[in-house]
Amino acid sequence: MVLWDFDGPICRLFARHKAERVAAELVEWLELQGLHGLLSDAERDTLDPQVVLRAVDRRHPGSDLVAELEERLTQEELRAASSALPTAYADPLIRTWAAVGARLAITTNNSPRVVRAYLDGRGLTGCFAPHIYGRTADLHLLKPDPHCLNRALNGMGTAPSAALMIGDSPSDLAAADHAGVPFLGYARTDPKRKLLHESGAAHVVTSLEPLLTTLRH
Template identity: 65%
Template sequence: RTWYAVGAHLAVTTNNSPAVASRYLATRGLTTCFAPHIYGRTQDLHLLKPHPHCVQRALGALGATPGASLMIGDTPSDFEAATAAGIAFLGYARNERKAKVLREAGAETVVSSLEPLLGVLRERG
């Protein structure tokens, strides 16, 4: 909500169904922050992450450039898709085991909380 409030353009890229992701966002009151930019599984399963297809679709729809974008993800396939699309990546891991997996995949920056980032956004907003 903070990113949306300060004017960030947001999208969801997932290997799940876009309809399922939309329902998830709705249960948390986040639909307006992301809709209509929810990109997920298509009928072509070869385009699942780590393929950058859904990430590139999000960039195109948002009119964003890779160099001015950030992808936050929690899996190695998220990291690989961001890298393939030329986007900076921030790993999010809710425990040390997941953080280790992201670091082993090559993610340089992994956090267990987004609170410090939100603080910076609030200061600038």
């Protein structure tokens, strides 16, 4: 069983619809609601929309404000999905793994609606469905919490030791460690590779091509 993170190993979600702009627009919307002082300076200046969402959830968990902000982020992610760039070799690797009988799941902090929209567009939904485990209303359970990985393991009746997590961030690694799932890091850039190694990842690849080549042979 292979658990895939979505944004990174499968595609670059915000390759064209920039995450920095999405984060800035979420901050701007909060300020228009009269909530200028809600975020710290670091949170206000973040380049990551997930940071904004989680910061607001920590201060107003379960509120209508958080629900509205999450829906706004989901809509931006959906726009991004239409112009996302596939990660090199991801599509054929997914198809080949599915063809040889491996069971695949998505475990992501992005909205599952966004994942399905992207997979539909690539003709890949059948390789994963129904095992797409993404962001829920319980934002405190996002990775590095292992919640989505545990949902996938339980949903597919798989022991943690019989699975593999492919992720590109320290939060993916932490979630895999907490769930007891072996981890393979994917790093498109040297800084990401260094960060994963420094976070404790024992195995990191800079391309999915070696996995595809090994699988085909």
